[in-house]
Amino acid sequence: MINAKPIHTLSVYVTNKPGVLARIAQTFSRRGYNIESLVVSPAIDGNFSRMTIGVSGEADGLDQIIRQVSKLIDVLRCVDHTYDDAVVKEMGLIKVAVSAEERGEALQIAEHFGCKTVDLTDTSMILQAVGDPAKIDALVEMIEKFKIIELVRTGKVLLARGAETT
Amino acid sequence: MEKTVMDGGQALIKCLEAEGVEYIFGYSGGSVIPIFDAMITAPSNIKFVLVRHEQGAAHMADGYARATGKPAVTLVTSGPGATNVITGIMTAHMDSVPMVILTGQSVSWMIGKDAFQEADIFGITMPVVKHSYLLKSPNDIPRTVREAFHIATTGRPGPVLIDIPKDVSAGSFTADLHAEMDIPGYKLHSGKIDLAKVKEIAEAISKSQRPVILAGHGVLISGGHKELRALAEKLNAPVTTTLLGKGAFPETHKLSLGWLGMHGTAYANKAMCECDLLLNIGSRFDDRIIGDPKFFCKEATVIHVDIDPAEIGKMIRPQIHCIADAKLFIEELSKHVGKLNTGEWLKTLDGWKQKYPLKFKRQGNLKMQHVIDEFYKLSNGKAVVVTDVGQHQMWAAQFYKTDAPNNFLSSGGAGTMGFGVPAAIGAQFGRPKDTVIAFCGDGGFQMTEFELATAALHKLPIKFVVLNNHYLGMVRQWQELFYDDRTCGVDLEGNPDFVKLADAYGIKGFNLRRPGDVKRIVKAALAYNKGPCLINCEVEKTDNVFPMIPAGKRIEAMIIEAPKAGSKKLEKPTGST
Numbered sequence: 013m014i015n016a017k018p019i020h021t022l023s024v025y026v027t028n029k030p031g032v033l034a035r036i037a038q039t040f041s042r043r044g045y046n047i048e049s050l051v052v053s054p055a056i057d058g059n060f061s062r063m064t065i066g067v068s069g070e071a072d073g074l075d076q077i078i079r080q081v082s083k084l085i086d087v088l089r090c091v092d093h094t095y096d097d098a099v100v101k102e103m104g105l106i107k108v109a110v111s112a113e114e115r116g117e118a119l120q121i122a123e124h125f126g127c128k129t130v131d132l133t134d135t136s137m138i139l140q141a142v143g144d145p146a147k148i149d150a151l152v153e154m155i156e157k158f159k160i161i162e163l164v165r166t167g168k169v170l171l172a173r174g175a176e177t178t
Numbered sequence: 179m180e181k182t183v184m185d186g187g188q189a190l191i192k193c194l195e196a197e198g199v200e201y202i203f204g205y206s207g208g209s210v211i212p213i214f215d216a217m218i219t220a221p222s223n224i225k226f227v228l229v230r231h232e233q234g235a236a237h238m239a240d241g242y243a244r245a246t247g248k249p250a251v252t253l254v255t256s257g258p259g260a261t262n263v264i265t266g267i268m269t270a271h272m273d274s275v276p277m278v279i280l281t282g283q284s285v286s287w288m289i290g291k292d293a294f295q296e297a298d299i300f301g302i303t304m305p306v307v308k309h310s311y312l313l314k315s316p317n318d319i320p321r322t323v324r325e326a327f328h329i330a331t332t333g334r335p336g337p338v339l340i341d342i343p344k345d346v347s348a349g350s351f352t353a354d355l356h357a358e359m360d361i362p363g364y365k366l367h368s369g370k371i372d373l374a375k376v377k378e379i380a381e382a383i384s385k386s387q388r389p390v391i392l393a394g395h396g397v398l399i400s401g402g403h404k405e406l407r408a409l410a411e412k413l414n415a416p417v418t419t420t421l422l423g424k425g426a427f428p429e430t431h432k433l434s435l436g437w438l439g440m441h442g443t444a445y446a447n448k449a450m451c452e453c454d455l456l457l458n459i460g461s462r463f464d465d466r467i468i469g470d471p472k473f474f475c476k477e478a479t480v481i482h483v484d485i486d487p488a489e490i491g492k493m494i495r496p497q498i499h500c501i502a503d504a505k506l507f508i509e510e511l512s513k514h515v516g517k518l519n520t521g522e523w524l525k526t527l528d529g530w531k532q533k534y535p536l537k538f539k540r541q542g543n544l545k546m547q548h549v550i551d552e553f554y555k556l557s558n559g560k561a562v563v564v565t566d567v568g569q570h571q572m573w574a575a576q577f578y579k580t581d582a583p584n585n586f587l588s589s590g591g592a593g594t595m596g597f598g599v600p601a602a603i604g605a606q607f608g609r610p611k612d613t614v615i616a617f618c619g620d621g622g623f624q625m626t627e628f629e630l631a632t633a634a635l636h637k638l639p640i641k642f643v644v645l646n647n648h649y650l651g652m653v654r655q656w657q658e659l660f661y662d663d664r665t666c667g668v669d670l671e672g673n674p675d676f677v678k679l680a681d682a683y684g685i686k687g688f689n690l691r692r693p694g695d696v697k698r699i700v701k702a703a704l705a706y707n708k709g710p711c712l713i714n715c716e717v718e719k720t721d722n723v724f725p726m727i728p729a730g731k732r733i734e735a736m737i738i739e740a741p742k743a744g745s746k747k748l749e750k751p752t753g754s755t
């Protein structure tokens with residue numbers, strides 16, 4: 013995805029209370045930051061959830077908004093991991109229109125990117141790509157030579173490496 | 179506390195009592211009947227004040243809290259009752275006032291189905307609360323109430339809302355009235371001061387020759403006014419406050435520069451342009467004080483001390499900052515500093531004080547300033563002053579000097595017209611022994627004037643001063659100065675006879691028209707103690723407030739005196755509103 017403003021990847025650790033997502037979303041949108049991706053899942057302790065949020069907007073000022081998010085009573089911490097050495101993964105499902113003749117080439121590209129074919133019909137296939145978001149970008153670019161019918165991406169999930177906490 | 183058979187409403191009243199709540203300001207309705215019933219069936223020391231409009235209840239709780247430092251409670255019904263308090267919540271939120279708002283809600287199983295008088299008040303108020311709750315079970319009441327008061331009153335205070343479905347207040351309560359809080363995400367400052375930071379700040383201060391201390395509302399909230407005075411005297415450094423910081427440092431003190439900002443003193447504003455160090459303690463660098471942020475204090479070392487980390491760098495990037503409670507910080511800093519060589523600087527400032535004093539004319543038509551000044555003198559500067567919003571607010575702040583904390587109550591961040599009357603009522607409930615004066619414009623007064631009934635009923639000896647210029651004066655001033663005097667939508671023709679209006683509520687009224695009568699009538703109003711009184715002051719209709727820094731312009735663009743007729747046209751302001 014091409015975006016003029018850099019996308020920052022934040023990890024937010026929250027108490028699992030009603031309204032917490034709305035409060036966080038409001039804090040960003042009020043200041044003109046757009047949420048590009050969002051993944052929410054329960055933490056090991058079910059009382060808490062972890063959100064991985066991709067936001068786009070001016071880098072200058074983002075630190076202040078992060079402090080504003082951190083200030084929310086239901087937020088335990090909000091950390092910008094954009095420049096950290098962290099494990100960042102994403103999954104994409106891409107439905108491509110391919111005829112029987114085109115199928116071979118499409119599968120070759122899929123294989124190159126380590127994709128699985130999770131659905132196959134006479135006229136289309138669905139590729140499942142898991143990995144580095146940039147790699148999925150590259151895959152999408154390659155596969156665009158065929159007609160992409162539909163595409164969905166989970167958005168990034170992230171964990172800090174080794175002794176670091178997310 | 180032991181387990182007893184009770185319902186949610188009764189448990190709620192018990193919990194509020196345990197929090198030390200003295201007053202509930204509110205209005206009844208279907209969804210809160212179980213709570214009102216509990217006020218009878220679960221006897222407590224809490225007094226209920228029935229208002230005339232829910233906005234009034236919110237501002238009363240706000241005025242009570244500002245005047246006492248203690249949180250008050252607002253209780254209203256669901257739907258329109260709840261939406262009527264939003265302005266009051268926003269007003270308190272902008273000015274960091276502790277408040278707990280209880281709203282009734284439809285029964286749980288009808289929420290989201292457009293039940294009668296259902297409003298998603300939890301959702302609607304999210305951006306203007308410090309925190310909020312939607313109760314699910316009666317047994318959650320003790321924990322929620324404890325958390326709400328804790329959150330509202332600690333750190334940077336603010337309003338907390340609890341939405342209470344009717345089945346929760348009516349349902350049976352089977353838990354312990356004493357519950358532990360569970361708010362692992364609430365990051366309260368530990369109270370430990372970062373010594374290295376304090377030393378760094380002390381070091382910067384020691385090098386300064388033209389320092390200014392800027393004291394905000396945070397100093398008052400932390401109760402650090404005495405410590406601030408000691409610090410300023412030790413350093414021999416001048417102090418200016420924000421509008422909400424009035425009272426954090428005695429304005430009659432020789433080191434005081436009064437308050438700064440759009441209509442603050444010329445000398446405080448000039449000091450911002452000339453200082454070499456600005457020590458901001460507990461102010462959020464509101465746009466009303468910094469003008470154009472690109473040019474604010476560009477030559478100075480800026481130090482920002484705040485309890486709220488999110489305020490650091492929001493408007494102005496400081497060279498040094500410290501996250502701390504204002505009082506604890508000042509105490510610590512005082513140990514590391516000594517007297518500064520500020521003789522020259524203080525002389526310069528005194529020169530500006532001489533050259534650009536706050537002034538007005540006692541001749542000609544009656545001036546608002548004249549009335550305010552007389553109230554200041556005859557009440558010995560000791561009253562609790564509450565204002566509404568507009569020109570009169572600025573003049574009240576200019577001419578009623580504040581020497582003690584929590585004595586000047588005004589809607590600063592929100593600028594909420596209609597604040598004055600109910601906030602004064604709340605303040606008088608909280609400070610029954612003190613004189614409370616409400617300075618209101620004729621516009622704002624009419625926004626919440628119906629609460630005169632509440633004041634009359636409780637025989638509160640408030641002085642309601644209606645500074646009646648028959649205009650929405652502050653807006654008219656902008657239209658005159660920046661829009662070639664094209665006045666539109668500001669003429670308050672149709673104003674009632676305010677003295678007759680007071681009379682209708684059984685309230686004593688005074689009419690004041692002539693400068694020669696000011697002393698006599700102000701004296702009579704201050705002496706009248708049988709209940710509220712109202713003083714309708716027919717003042718100059720087209721006076722303007724100066725100094726003035728046009729919104730968003732740099733402080734250097736301050737207009738100190740009224741521009742002469744035919745002088746150069748002023749550029750339109752570029753700042754927020």
Ligand SMILES: Cc1ncc(C[n+]2csc(CCOP(=O)(O)OP(=O)(O)O)c2C)c(N)n1
Pocket residue numbers: 566567568569570571593594595596618619620621622623645647649650651652653
């Ligand atoms: C609720 C609300 N509506 C509108 C405004 C915009 N406003 C700010 S000052 C003002 C005029 C106030 O007029 P008045 O109460 O007569 O006071 P004056 O300025 O004449 O002293 C207005 C309309 C506001 N601050 N609050």
Ligand SMILES: [Mg+2]
Pocket residue numbers: 568619620621645646647648649650651
């Ligand atoms: Mg007016």
